[in-house]
Amino acid sequence: MGVNIKDIAKAAGVSTATVSRVISGKPGVGEETKKKIKQIIEEMGYRPNLGARGLAKRRTGNIGIVSPRQSNIVLGNPFFISILEGVSHVLDQHDYNMVLSFTLSQQKRLLETHSVDGILLFAARIGDPVLEWLDASKLPTVVIGSYQDENAYPSVRPDDEGGIYQAVKYLIAKGHTRICFVNGPLSSIKSIRCRNGYLKAMEEEKLEVTSEQIIEVPEYDVLVSLKTMNRLFKEGKFQSTAVVCASDYLALGVMKAAISNGIAIPNDLSLIGFGDVPFAELSHPSITTMHTDLKKIGSQAAQMLINEIKGKKIRKRNRVFPMELVERQSVCALKQ
Amino acid sequence: MGVNIKDIAKAAGVSTATVSRVISGKPGVGEETKKKIKQIIEEMGYRPNLGARGLAKRRTGNIGIVSPRQSNIVLGNPFFISILEGVSHVLDQHDYNMVLSFTLSQQKRLLETHSVDGILLFAARIGDPVLEWLDASKLPTVVIGSYQDENAYPSVRPDDEGGIYQAVKYLIAKGHTRICFVNGPLSSIKSIRCRNGYLKAMEEEKLEVTSEQIIEVPEYDVLVSLKTMNRLFKEGKFQSTAVVCASDYLALGVMKAAISNGIAIPNDLSLIGFGDVPFAELSHPSITTMHTDLKKIGSQAAQMLINEIKGKKIRKRNRVFPMELVERQSVCALKQ
DNA sequence: CTGAAAGCGCTTACAG
């Protein structure tokens, strides 16, 4: 099992307490002794056992990332990846490890076995079993993305409502009036917020919203979106000249379905995505979309969690990041 | 800190040893006692402390996933995501947590602090500093993907060489002779293997390979591929009628560059990708590509690692998964 | 400035 603190103490002719002090940079050790111990640590290749340290200090040094969604949907989503990058950067500076959980049983274990010091909760939906375990665990938690109850945990999220609102307004400014909205499932609070943004913009402009104009796709996934839209286009009842989507992936599905049904984008149909993932720029045509600083959302959330763990007061519990429109090729002004 | 094993022991009027036996399902506890203890555990909501258990059993219950590449490149890559899904599934069954490391310092900590019981190494390149730490850590390790030394660690990987070989042969069967190859950097062993497959197929058919026909892109990334190809197309010296790529992402970059330079795919240029990530099917045109069972690669690697940790003999240390061609829309027969 | 000792929460020979 390698060399431990006792070995070092013995070799240096001091107590383990002194060695421990040197390792953790605590004051109160003579320069001479410190130097000697450091040298011996180097020579013997000593590496602290984080588990043991954790036991003694009653912390684990791990942060759990939990998302109730299927791993492929979350991890395969550049949206989350970018956020994770930000998270990773901050945890790094504070010497935390990231423990990911993709399955229900992993999440349960994570939350019930004192394996982590705090939780970053992603993409939760109403009714997710994880929420109950989380609650019972009493673990410091920060939510990333929209959540049912802003008061339950501190949170960081993009301004979903404002983002969609802006997108709709932009299309209206381009002359569109028959604008439909492709949304994710309403079990996601994000979807509800996005929906509100859409309705608000339409109402403000006194544009009628028929039930066909809100298309709810059961999952934030390209393929699901593709299938749903394919059916719609084939039925021939699709009347809109523009569509706003609650995610870039949804938009990509719409685009693919449109193309294979002979609907040209943007000439026959204008399209706006949401999130600005790398693919939005790479598709053909490139997708006009709503952008926000995902990495920063991640790093702020991580920072808040660390403060929470340290028992520091959090100034602003719920942070909302503004979104801005990125103009690309998928929108054009409506021709009369 | 919640209720611990002592509390349970006291409440049940037994020793902690007995409680421990019940928890870990060890034999040698009376039915009555066992029942009683189980009930009390339930009532008091006891959850074992994995850290403490780990200290006592000299294991951590964690598996580290390390990839020397930048997080966005690895994690943003559906190729790895699919593999991770397979990994996740197996680790789950064996009650292991997954600890991810995205940055150098995280990896160093992971490898030097007894934080994990084993390592799954992804996408290593020659000269990566991680390799040295890994080596020094003496941790059980399984490599996923091509690696410099097949004997160093057990490994699981797709048949890179055979895959590219098949792709080239397929194009030749379609009448192409001027076939170029877009590869990743040669610091990656995967790239070297892919290159060999290309050369082998071309040589077998006695087709000349000029130096311009092998295009080495410095990173397995869409944008980098896009830029490189854009430059090439603009120079106007591009002579091939078909291109094989060492990854779907590379292929996507080629496609995007071709389209924006007025080169139609597949009519002007046939294109084959590698890996069959979800986007290969969703692009327009959809990409003909080499497919393999990525999830299975992940689950096999995880299983091998667990066997390694348990000290079981591994029957076959280096496993190679065959690849097969998936015909889509990005290739057409050469018109004379 | 330094050490002896207790403790973190669990497991596991050993003894009975």
Next chain:
DNA sequence: CTGAAAGCGCTTACAG
């Protein structure tokens, strides 16, 4: 079938 005790590798009052 069960318990007392030692131990996993560290930290931290406490005392000097």
